[in-house]
Amino acid sequence: MDEQKRLEVLYRYHLLDTLPESQFDEITQLAALVCGTPIATITLIDKDRQWFLSKVGVTATETERSISFCAHAIRQDALFVIPDTLHAHGFSNNPLVTGHPFLRFYAGAPLIADDGCMLGTLAVMDTMPRSLTGQQQNALMMLSREIVARIRSRRQLLGLCRQIDSYDDASGELEYAYRHMRRSANEVPAAPRIDAMPAYAAETAKGTDLSDVFINSIPGIFYVFDQHGKFLRWNKNFEVVSGYSSTEIAAACPLDFFGNPAEKELFAEKIKQALKEGSASLEAALLTKGGQSLPYYFTGKRIDFAGEHCICGMGVDISERRTSEETLRLRNRALEASINAIMITDAQGMIEYVNPAFERITGYPLSAVLRRHFRFLHRNDNEQRGMAAVRSAYRLLEEGHALLRSYRRNGELFWNDFYIAPVANAEGKVTHFIGVLNDITEIKRYEERLEHQASYDGLTQLVNRNVLKDRIRQAIASAQRHKTGFTVGFMDLDNFKFINDSLGHGVGDELLKCVARRLATCMRAHDTIARYGGDEFAFVLNDAVNEENVGILMDRILKTIERPFEIGDHRLFISCSVGVGFYPKDGEDVDTLLKNADTAMYRAKESGRNNYQFYVPSMNDRVRERLSLEAKLRQALTNEEFALHYQPKIDLASGMVVGVEALLRWQPADGDAISPASFIPLAEETGLIVPIGEWVLDTACAHNKLLQQSGLPPIGVAVNISARQFDPHALRKSISQALDASGLDAKYLELELTESLVMENPDEVTRILHELREMGLRLAIDDFGTGYSNLSQLQRFPVDRLKIDQSFVRDIGADPNDAIIARAVISLGHSLGMSVIAEGVSNEEQLAFLRANGCDEMQGFLYSRPLPFEDLMGLLTENRILA
Numbered sequence: 001m002d003e004q005k006r007l008e009v010l011y012r013y014h015l016l017d018t019l020p021e022s023q024f025d026e027i028t029q030l031a032a033l034v035c036g037t038p039i040a041t042i043t044l045i046d047k048d049r050q051w052f053l054s055k056v057g058v059t060a061t062e063t064e065r066s067i068s069f070c071a072h073a074i075r076q077d078a079l080f081v082i083p084d085t086l087h088a089h090g091f092s093n094n095p096l097v098t099g100h101p102f103l104r105f106y107a108g109a110p111l112i113a114d115d116g117c118m119l120g121t122l123a124v125m126d127t128m129p130r131s132l133t134g135q136q137q138n139a140l141m142m143l144s145r146e147i148v149a150r151i152r153s154r155r156q157l158l159g160l161c162r163q164i165d166s167y168d169d170a171s172g173e174l175e176y177a178y179r180h181m182r183r184s185a186n187e188v189p190a191a192p193r194i195d196a197m198p199a200y201a202a203e204t205a206k207g208t209d210l211s212d213v214f215i216n217s218i219p220g221i222f223y224v225f226d227q228h229g230k231f232l233r234w235n236k237n238f239e240v241v242s243g244y245s246s247t248e249i250a251a252a253c254p255l256d257f258f259g260n261p262a263e264k265e266l267f268a269e270k271i272k273q274a275l276k277e278g279s280a281s282l283e284a285a286l287l288t289k290g291g292q293s294l295p296y297y298f299t300g301k302r303i304d305f306a307g308e309h310c311i312c313g314m315g316v317d318i319s320e321r322r323t324s325e326e327t328l329r330l331r332n333r334a335l336e337a338s339i340n341a342i343m344i345t346d347a348q349g350m351i352e353y354v355n356p357a358f359e360r361i362t363g364y365p366l367s368a369v370l371r372r373h374f375r376f377l378h379r380n381d382n383e384q385r386g387m388a389a390v391r392s393a394y395r396l397l398e399e400g401h402a403l404l405r406s407y408r409r410n411g412e413l414f415w416n417d418f419y420i421a422p423v424a425n426a427e428g429k430v431t432h433f434i435g436v437l438n439d440i441t442e443i444k445r446y447e448e449r450l451e452h453q454a455s456y457d458g459l460t461q462l463v464n465r466n467v468l469k470d471r472i473r474q475a476i477a478s479a480q481r482h483k484t485g486f487t488v489g490f491m492d493l494d495n496f497k498f499i500n501d502s503l504g505h506g507v508g509d510e511l512l513k514c515v516a517r518r519l520a521t522c523m524r525a526h527d528t529i530a531r532y533g534g535d536e537f538a539f540v541l542n543d544a545v546n547e548e549n550v551g552i553l554m555d556r557i558l559k560t561i562e563r564p565f566e567i568g569d570h571r572l573f574i575s576c577s578v579g580v581g582f583y584p585k586d587g588e589d590v591d592t593l594l595k596n597a598d599t600a601m602y603r604a605k606e607s608g609r610n611n612y613q614f615y616v617p618s619m620n621d622r623v624r625e626r627l628s629l630e631a632k633l634r635q636a637l638t639n640e641e642f643a644l645h646y647q648p649k650i651d652l653a654s655g656m657v658v659g660v661e662a663l664l665r666w667q668p669a670d671g672d673a674i675s676p677a678s679f680i681p682l683a684e685e686t687g688l689i690v691p692i693g694e695w696v697l698d699t700a701c702a703h704n705k706l707l708q709q710s711g712l713p714p715i716g717v718a719v720n721i722s723a724r725q726f727d728p729h730a731l732r733k734s735i736s737q738a739l740d741a742s743g744l745d746a747k748y749l750e751l752e753l754t755e756s757l758v759m760e761n762p763d764e765v766t767r768i769l770h771e772l773r774e775m776g777l778r779l780a781i782d783d784f785g786t787g788y789s790n791l792s793q794l795q796r797f798p799v800d801r802l803k804i805d806q807s808f809v810r811d812i813g814a815d816p817n818d819a820i821i822a823r824a825v826i827s828l829g830h831s832l833g834m835s836v837i838a839e840g841v842s843n844e845e846q847l848a849f850l851r852a853n854g855c856d857e858m859q860g861f862l863y864s865r866p867l868p869f870e871d872l873m874g875l876l877t878e879n880r881i882l883a
């Protein structure tokens with residue numbers, strides 16, 4: 001409606017700035033009582049202000065219109081209710097909310113004049129959030145209509161007065177009526193009077209009904225009692241709730257309704273306070289006749305009745321409020337105690353509450369975030385992917401979840417597993433959102449670490465074989481799409497074990513890291529280099545299919561790895577062997593490609609290491625052969641396919657046989673004899689050398705004992721020990737077993753160890769050799785001259801004999817250098833107190849040279865090839881002397 005017209009109607013009633021009138025005050029008080037609120041007003045809305053025609057619990061007479069709640073209420077013809085002003089859009093910042101009287105609840109019933117004009121409201125207010133029951137709302141609307149009725153009759157009275165004023169010759173009767181009417185229209189009582197109600201009721205039948213209707217419509221209990229505690233009036237509800245009849249209530253005093261002595265005393269205090277100060281209130285348990293204790297909120301006001309002060313008041317059942325307060329308290333406690341950060345925002349995202357965990361996680365206290373949009377948590381990172389889900393939840397008023405990069409107050413990023421859910425008010429309208437922030441930064445880091453560990457090699461930080469296989473799979477897909485090819489390479493360091501064994505794992509690790517770095521320098525950014533395991537690396541060269549280009553790259557890799565590595569104090573030299581396969585020629589799936597590159601790498605090893613080989617299918621034939629040989633070798637022991645042949649050792653001075661060397665022979669049941677040069681390396685690689693070596697020891701000792709038992713003069717037997725057998729504990733055990741089982745004296749057993757084996761780890765070897773010597777064995781160094789012996793180390797070894805490698809003996813006549821070496825070994829051995837034996841002696845010239853140079857013993861075809869045991873026995877029995 002037109003505001004101008006509304007104001008004209010309001011002014012026509014001449015209500016603004018009038019003195020208080022009891023007929024309005026009693027309605028205000030009744031409204032406060034019925035609704036149980038500390039504040040009630042009849043408010044008229046003027047042009048720029050709201051003016052209180054009547055008020056309870058408010059000291060001001062008017063306020064600016066701009067802050068008036070009632071100014072909003074008059075925009076509608078129904079009851080206007082704000083259950084909680086702090087959560088009501090447009091009201092939470094109102095000075096009457098943020099400052100005195102700190103309004104949290106408002107309900108206003110419009111005062112609608114006959115022509116539909118809104119004059120103002122009958123309003124009830126509270127300082128805590130709450131709601132009104134249906135009955136209370138009805139009562140408020142009824143009272144607002146009653147106010148309008150009274151305003152209307154007041155205006156009629158004033159009109160009548162003005163007419164009377166115009167009669168100069170008013171009669172005495174009129175004079176009396178005039179004064180009476182004037183008083184009714186504008187009277188100012190000292191205090192609200194309960195007897196005003198019956199007095200008024202006497203004047204209009206409607207008023208009497210109203211008083212009863214009001215009292216009985218009060219949802220709580222209503223009572224009036226005098227200073228002596230005698231009940232003068234009460235409503236029906238009092239009887240229903242207390243369980244007492246009207247006669248019993250009439251005979252009772254207020255304190256009879258309390259069972260708890262402390263509350264009884266408090267209630268008595270409150271009566272005194274109300275009588276003295278005008279009003280009082282308290283919460284206490286009402287004791288019913290049935291013995292039930294009901295939590296109640298009691299209010300009392302001092303009124304004058306029949307010339308004396310009485311208390312008029314009401315009690316409201318607060319069990320529901322208590323329960324909801326308790327629930328609220330619990331929820332509040334849960335919010336406060338939650339380890340997850342929780343925030344409550346309005347429907348637009350402005351923060352209204354955050355719990356202590358929010359401050360702990362984000363570093364922002366409540367005061368720093370209140371009324372800020374929560375987006376500040378994401379700083380400039382507002383366009384991140386998860387934000388779309390959050391925005392959509394706010395827009396569609398529904399639940400949302402997102403993983404967000406949020407930022408703490410100190411700028412640090414944290415991963416926020418963020419849930420939001422809308423919160424609706426009693427009418428189902430979404431007014432708020434509740435957000436839960438989970439700081440999952442640690443979990444995320446852990447996941448990243450796991451992810452990294454699942455994909456990367458911890459030592460070199462190259463990708464691992466799983467990723468390599470993925471990359472090959474991708475390369476296959478891409479090559480198929482573009483009809484191209486690519487290269488897979490397999491690289492293994494040469495003799496890396498030697499570095500590990502001689503310098504320790506730490507140095508080995510550093511070397512692997514450096515190799516990885518160097519390898520990376522040879523590749524392009526889109527190629528993949530992986531650590532495949534141990535000292536094996538693999539790579540995928542995208543687009544590279546040309547043998548010539550790949551060959552150039554392989555040469556570069558070999559050269560790069562060949563360059564010395566400086567690790568700690570060590571300057572290390574190492575080489576590598578590489579096998580290369582091409583897609584699709586050498587395999588159309590991951591496993592075949594890798595297997596064939598690996599086969600090519602083995603070929604490179606076989607070809608002397610430090611080279612690369614392109615895969616060719618015939619390489620697989622060799623692999624197959626090897627595999628079949630390995631399978632046969634595994635069966636050979638059980639099938640008793642091994643035999644020992646013995647080559648006699650001759651003392652050059654006497655020409656007599658003084659010992660034999662046991663040599664392993666393999667004669668598979670279903671085929672030709674296999675040369676030791678083929679199967680011994682395989683037995684060493686597969687580890688089969690260990691059980692085979694035990695068999696050799698057992699057999700050699702048993703045979704030797706048999707020779708002695710057959711009456712032949714005792715001679716020594718030498719057994720070759722491979723590097724793989726050189727585990728001190730296992731070796732000692734198998735030697736003891738062989739000696740025990742055969743009964744052979746340890747002094748007849750000689751172990752032959754290669755020069756490279758003893759020099760690889762001299763400290764360890766020296767210790768073990770001493771232990772073996774203590775067992776009574778004899779020790780010899782085999783193949784002497786082929787390795788790089790450290791002479792000072794050699795001195796420390798408790799060795800009995802040096803064996804000149806047959807390669808020097810073979811060419812003694814032909815190559816002067818070999819003769820020099822042979823002579824040097826003989827004199828070196830002697831100077832170290834060892835005897836010297838030459839192997840591979842096949843002619844007289846060699847024999848003459850050895851004799852001339854003081855060599856102690858010899859073995860070779862010149863005297864005898866290696867013989868089966870039975871033949872050896874024959875030879876020894878024959879007792880042939882070397883001429």
Ligand SMILES: Nc1nc2c(ncn2[C@@H]2O[C@H](COP(=O)(O)OP(=O)(O)OP(=O)(O)O)[C@@H](O)[C@H]2O)c(=O)[nH]1
Pocket residue numbers: 459492493494495496497498500504505506507508509512533534535605609
């Ligand atoms: N330091 C170090 N050594 C490792 C690691 N993984 C495996 N190895 C060692 O790497 C060596 C691999 O040896 P192989 O490749 O079998 O033999 P090699 O001595 O390199 O000889 P060839 O390959 O035949 O030239 C073994 O001694 C393993 O113990 C590792 O992570 N760190």
